[in-house]
Each structure stands twice: as structure tokens, then as C-alpha cells.
Amino acid sequence: QTGSANTNPSDSADDEYITSVSIGTPAQVLPLDFDTGSSDLWVFSSETPKSSASGHVTYSPSKSSTAKKLSGSTWSIKYGDKSSSSGDVYTDVVTIGGFSVKTQAVESATKVSTQFVQDTLISGLVGLGFDIGNQVSPRPQKTWFSNAASSLAEPLFTADLRHQETGSYNFGFIDTSLAKGTIGYTPADGSEGYWGFTATGYSVGGAKLNRNSITGIADTGTTLLLLPDNIVDAYYNNVESAEYDDSQEGVVFDCSEDLPSFSFGVGGQTITISGDLLNLTPIEEGSSTCFGGLQSSSDIGTNIFGDVALKAALVVFDLGNERLGWAQK
């Protein structure tokens, strides 16, 4: 068995990617953010304060004949960008890309932080990290993918995120036609709950690869590519107008600049992010100053290969072999 779901960028900056998910009987369809950087499936619901839920599509367990309360269970989660949510737990049927998990823990939000309140484009997240990262207490729950894996043709999924166009999450199979290059594999470390891996080096503007280990995570839930300062500086030294903007908390530059590409080595392959994928958007509507897609990871302590990097590749999240595959797109 397999599943295949389309995913769309939420806005002109590709800030996040939205995938429709069906929950309950009859189906309640919610737009959710698939996140390989976390391991909880949570939704805005009939239990979310009306003031917070305004403008969001919500899940009502009371309207689903297959919903069951997971009594005594609660959850609370805090994300890398300081956003957070918490609530209680139901189980229900959850269908993604035509594949159904009958008894999936659906975490219902009774509290959501302002970042989520304001983002009316999504109604919650689908965590695609490792089960060890699940935040349900007293008994942690499995992710949708973990529940599906044993029934899928292969225990893996792929992410094909695209700039300003429809991409896909495929479950149980690899559509190699989505990629131009060969898929290079490297071991994945799930011990922290994330898809951790080590890149073998980087280069700017098509130069020779500087060999140095860059350990980080493949995170569909983070917009940017976040790397160490020395690499960030090496990149922006090629961008004449680049400067650090305190108010924006990142490097900005003149939107008219022709940005160099950025490449990283992984699994014996070289993934090249084109310059225009690294020029996110004007810092404000109509501004001629743009915010960089590559920023520093120094205040996080972990390097994050977020959507800016993932967009350049077909990425295989191979749970069965505990490995990550990368192919140039």
C-alpha cells in the first residue's frame, strides 16, 4: 500500500507547506503543516477557545462516529521558533494521500500560542519525526507515519517541496522521476526525535566543495536553511549589499542583487540551491530590501536544513533503513 498527497506553499515566501488531511467519520478535512522536526499530530478543534480558533478550520470529535477520547492523556509542545500549543487527546481515523490509519492519536488543542492563532492558513501540524519525540503524557503516542509504516509497501516517505508550485509527500514508495540526479543516502540519527544527518561540505557559487562535516536536521517545519556563522559569512561575502539587520534578526540585502548558488554534499551527492531560491522576499510588502533564505544557526545550537534546502532536492525519509536520501531536483 502507498499514499500520495499534494502539498502547497502557504504564501509567496514559501513560509510553510500545506497538506489536506482527512480526520474522522464523516471526513473532516483540515489544512495541516507536515513537520519532520516534531512528532505530534495536533489540530485546532471544538475545544480551542473561540477567540483563538476564529478563522481556522477545526476538528470536532463529537461529530465523528469513530472518535474516542484517550482518557487521562494530555500534551504540550514548544517548537524551535518558540511557538507552542497544548491540550487533550482523541483517537480517530486519519487519512493522508488515500492511506488511512484507523486509530491515530489526534491531539486536540485547548491552548495555542499567538503565532498559531495568527496563521489561519493551517489548522495544526502532522509530526513526521521519530516516535521518541512525541509529547503525549502519561503514554507517548505514535506518529501517523509510524502507525502506517508496517502496512506501507516500504517503510519510507519522500518530500518534494517546490518554490511557488505544488509538490508532494509520498508514502511507501519513491517516485524517482521527481528528481534529476541520483539519490545519495546517508545514515539518519533519530535519537533526538528529529531526522539528524551529517553533510560532508559546502560551496558557494559552484566552486569546489569545502570538505567539512555539517551535522544538522532535515526539517520540513522550518522555513530557512540555518548554518554556522563561518558558512553564512562565506556566502554573504559574495553579496555586495548584504548586512545584518538587527530588527529583522537576520542578513538582508538589496532585492535586485544576483545571489550566488549554495551547494552542500550529502550521501556522495552534491545538492545545489539556486540563488533565486535563497532570495526569500522583501522584508515588507513593496520593500526593495530582501531577507536571506540562508541564516545563522549559532543561537540554536543545531544546523537546520529547512524548506529552503529541501526545495532543491527530492528527500527520502527512510525509517526502515534509518537513513536519509537526497537527490538534486
Ligand SMILES: O=C(NNC1=NCCC1)c1ccc(Br)cc1
Ligand atoms: O520546531 C522545530 N521544527 N518544526 C517547527 N518549527 C515551527 C513549527 C514547526 C524544530 C525542531 C528542531 C530544532 Br533543533 C529546531 C526547530
